[in-house]
Amino acid sequence: LLAKAPHIVKPLRFILPHRPHLRPAWMIRAGLFLYDHLGKREKLPGSRGLRFGAGSPLKASISRGLEYSDCWVDDARLVVLNAMAIREHGGHVHTQTRCVSARRSKGLWHLHLERSDGSRYSIRASALVNAAGPWVARFIKEDLGQQSPYGIRLIQGSHIVVPRLFDGDEAYILQNEDGRIVFAIPYLERFTLIGTTDHEYQGDPAKVKITEGEIDYLLSVVNNHFKRPLARADIVHTYAGVRPLCDDESNDPSAVTRDYTLALSGLPGEAPLLSVFGGKLTTYRKLAESALSQLSAHFPKMTASWTASAPLPGGEQMSSVSELSERLCQQFGWLPQALAKRWASSYGSRVWQLLDGVSNLSDLGEHLGAGLYEREVDYLCQQEWAKCSADILWRRSKLGLFMTASQQTKLDHYLLQHSPQGARVA
Ligand SMILES: Cc1cc2nc3c(=O)[nH]c(=O)nc-3n(C[C@H](O)[C@H](O)[C@H](O)COP(=O)(O)OP(=O)(O)OC[C@H]3O[C@@H](n4cnc5c(N)ncnc54)[C@H](O)[C@@H]3O)c2cc1C
Missing domain, CATH: 1.10.8.870 (Alpha-glycerophosphate oxidase, cap domain)
Structure with a gap:
């Protein structure tokens, strides 16, 4: 992804402060060693142990930690660049448009679409990919009138934005006593983005909001780690979202699989329906590749996959x-x-x-x-x-x-x- 979109993806070092309730440092280092060597890490530096001095933004009681590489991407820009790439390859992108119903007839899907102004129109399609994220199962049940093969678990992520809490380009990954993880990432030069996930959400995905409890939780975890105290008055912005995860019936929200599951349906002669359950940004291209490979039998003229090395719009002819x-x-x-x-x-x-x-x-x-x-x-x-x-x-x-x-x-x-x-x- 770094090579495909060097403008919106940037390498980021994560510092993991080591505290007594965590697994022994050697064990975490062994895990990071595997992380370094199992992933195809070509451009990013490997992990290492750290000792924090007086200049560290962390409390004096936190003297040791570990550091590893990952990448940061602006998710909204990743989506719009993919939509532009679709357009540039001859596709049509209908933004702010909802599919309100779809029926199979004579080997095709007949879709009814609704624009944000309420006006409606119809299109036909040889295949339908249901990538409605948090709404994937609801779309199958309510808009297609069918049984969904899997359920979806919604895991809420909540974020606060505060004025820059620490100097340096590194992000911090804070493991709390309750096992939840909070990250603090340098954000848009002037700010720090603080967030967490792993909180099960039951309501309407479109209405997800950070709760007062989550705000208190984020502030207290950060205040347990950093010297500079943060208060509610420091918060300049908040936002929340839900991860759509394939329901694997795990009891612990943080243990639900982050992997994706694709479900293909359709009798011979019928137009196929491919539904996407779960997934993450990191594997979005791989997911799309396997989705197309599942549909390839229905599209005999489909060419071999080509997206692995193709730059996203704007990633051409630039290095950094x-x-x-x-x-x-x-x-x-x-x-x-x-x-x-x-x-x-x-x-x-x-x-x-x-x-x-x-x-x-x-x-x-x-x-x-x-x-x-x-x-x-x-x-x-x-x-x-x-x-x-x-x-x-x-x-x-x-x-x-x-x-x-x-x-x-x-x-x-x-x-x-x-x-x-x-x-x-x-
Ligand atoms: C707080 C948070 C942190 C995350 N952190 C990471 C991370 O660090 N790394 C990582 O890899 N992933 C992360 N993710 C996960 C990542 O954001 C999701 O995996 C990704 O957004 C899923 O993409 P999607 O396209 O499947 O679903 P979405 O992004 O939810 O998109 C689904 C789209 O379908 C549309 N839709 C729904 N119903 C209809 C309909 N009937 N007709 C037309 N359109 C419809 C919706 O409006 C929406 O635009 C995080 C998610 C959250 C919430």
């Missing part, structure tokens, strides 16, 4: 964000460095398209706030299906964290005046 932002600053001397870096890490080499025909700052249009210019808004509407300010400020970027309410209103006005159909309310 720093190299690309340096090139941008050299070629466009007037471009603010922070903007060059943010654009390089959001759009990769597509930034040349964004800057096509631009020769000075005023060519970027009005500054709407926090480094967002009209030019970028237009790019996001034209290339990345952005329709409303929430798409731009939270889904395609995280500029919502930096913009004032009046700047956001200005963006709403701009979208109302300039988008082809007028902006939607977020």
Whole structure:
């Protein structure tokens, strides 16, 4: 993934502070040794033991730890880049559109789709892939009127964003006494993202929210580890989501398999239905590859898989964000460095398209706030299906964290005046 999308995926070192309630350090090191050598780690440095000195942001009682490599990706950008890749390979992407029902007839699926404005239309398809995540089983039962072969467990993840809690580029992975894990990750230069998962969720996935209890829990775990105390007043943003995990009937939410299960159904002569239960971002490409291989019997002209080495949009002709932002600053001397870096890490080499025909700052249009210019808004509407300010400020970027309410209103006005159909309310 790092090679396919060097703009949105970045290597990250995780520090695991060692505390008395954890397994012995040698045992964790042995586990990390296997982690280092079983995965195909080509670019990332291996794990190592650490001793913390007086300069450590951790409490003085925490003197030892371990460090290992993993990667970070902006999940929302990963999704939009895949959607762009689909479009560039001739596919049609219908965003903000719900499949409200589907029936098989004469070897095809007949799908009824509903746009966010309530208007409906129909399409036919040779195969249907149900990748509705948390809604996968509900879609089979309620919209297809069939029995779902598996159940889905929803595991809530809750996050708080606070001003930067520690210096350095490393993330911390904190193992609490109750066995739950909390991570603290440097976030967008100025912040630290603190979060946890493994909390079973029973409600409507669309309405998941961080609870007061989860906020208290995150603050207390962080305060047990770091010198600098955090209070509720430090929280600048919160969000929550649910992991859709295939129900393997495990009693412990943290033990439910993170693997995916694919279920193919359809009698001979019928159009197939392939449903995806569970999975994770890390294996999304492999999942898609095995989904297509399961469907290959229905598509005799299907070619061999090719996605392993193909770059995602923007990952072409670039090696790293720093190299690309340096090139941008050299070629466009007037471009603010922070903007060059943010654009390089959001759009990769597509930034040349964004800057096509631009020769000075005023060519970027009005500054709407926090480094967002009209030019970028237009790019996001034209290339990345952005329709409303929430798409731009939270889904395609995280500029919502930096913009004032009046700047956001200005963006709403701009979208109302300039988008082809007028902006939607977020
Ligand atoms: C807090 C948290 C932390 C995570 N951390 C990691 C991590 O560190 N590493 C990792 O690899 N993974 C992680 N994951 C898991 C990862 O986010 C999920 O595996 C991934 O989002 C699943 O993708 P998906 O496409 O299957 O489902 P989703 O991303 O949920 O997408 C399903 C989509 O289907 C749409 N949909 C539903 N019903 C319909 C319908 N009837 N018609 C049309 N569309 C429909 C929904 O609107 C939604 O957009 C984490 C998840 C959470 C919540």
